[in-house]
Amino acid sequence: MARIVDEIRRAQRAEGLATVLAIGTANPPNCVEQSTFPDYYFRITNSEHNTQLKEKFKRICKKSMIERRYMYLTEEILKEHSDICSFMAPSLNARQDIVVTEVPKLGMEAAQKAITEWGQPKSKISHLVFSTTSGVDMPGADYQLTKLLGLSSSVKRYMMYQQGCFAGGTALRMAKDLAENNADGAGAVIVGSDPMVGVERPLFQLLSASQTILPDSSGAVVGYLREAGLFANLSPDIPYHISENIENSLIEAFERLGISDWNSIFWVAHPGGRAILDQIETKLGLKPEKLRSSRHVLSEYGNMLSACVFFVLDEMRKDFNQGAAKHHRGSVGRLGVCC
Structure with a gap:
């Protein structure tokens, strides 16, 4: 036995x-251009009278480096479920x-x-x-x-x-x-x-997979499920927390392989936002092409939360298949990091 x-x-x-x-x-099938989204958003929420807030939102959208996003919600669906467009209305059921x-x-x-x-x-x-x-x-x-x-x-x-x-x-x-x-x-x-x-x-x-909790990061990303839906609160210090701690995780993963040059590996980084990618690039001294795939996904799709890493992985695969080695030249045996 x-x-x-x-x-x-x-x-x-x-x-x-x-x-x-x-x-x-x-x-989702509904593609929304970021450049026109502020006008669309303030119109469907009947908030066009808030002109100063609308202009601020336009500046935020422009600085995000996001070109378009994909959504399931359409204007027809929102008209059918008008509570979704009303601030703090109990729309969780819908x-x-x-x-x-x-x-x-x-x-x-x-x-x-x-x-x-x-x-x-x-x-x-x-x-x-x-x-x-x-x-x-x-x-x-x-x-x-x-x-x-x-x-x-x-x-x-x-x-x-x-x-x-x-x-x-x-x-x-x-x-x-x-x-x-x-x-x-x-x-x-x-x-x-x-x-x-x-x-x-x-x-x-x-080759290896790990997870860590960043020090002093409690409350940096929180979400609350309420009658009006899921409310997310993101700290402006998120890029700092990530960029200040990412090298420790890299050392833990790559030290046994004898790798300490972060430009010698390819990068599949979650495109959580422009500031996050910018600060990672600056802190680690990465060449601009190292985060090209992540920035491309951010531009074309925005932050899709958990799915983002698969989109970046797919973009990296396309680069390799199409012979775009110039973006990843010098990668040691094509070793990389997914974070």
């Missing part, structure tokens, strides 16, 4: 590193009704792209990691996505709510552990281990 158990355990564990085998991304349906659908669109690129049958998917900051319901979006994709009813599901910007990295970390200790898992990315030569096309190996 002991020999049989040992054989089963050996078969369950991977021999190699977890590997990103495919990436899929998706956005918001929940929308996201509970639409979030799994958007996840399905991204997952289907990744599964198609992967090229393997869905029956090989054994684990599903799902993360969202939109909506809380039972059964969760992980259950709904399993049904929408037609995955096995016995797929092992992991659901994360309200993790904010770092949820993408957390999902990758969980997928790494699952892939190296079990079999393949799926989400916006397909993560597995020991890829089949000639069948699966490995994109990125996941």
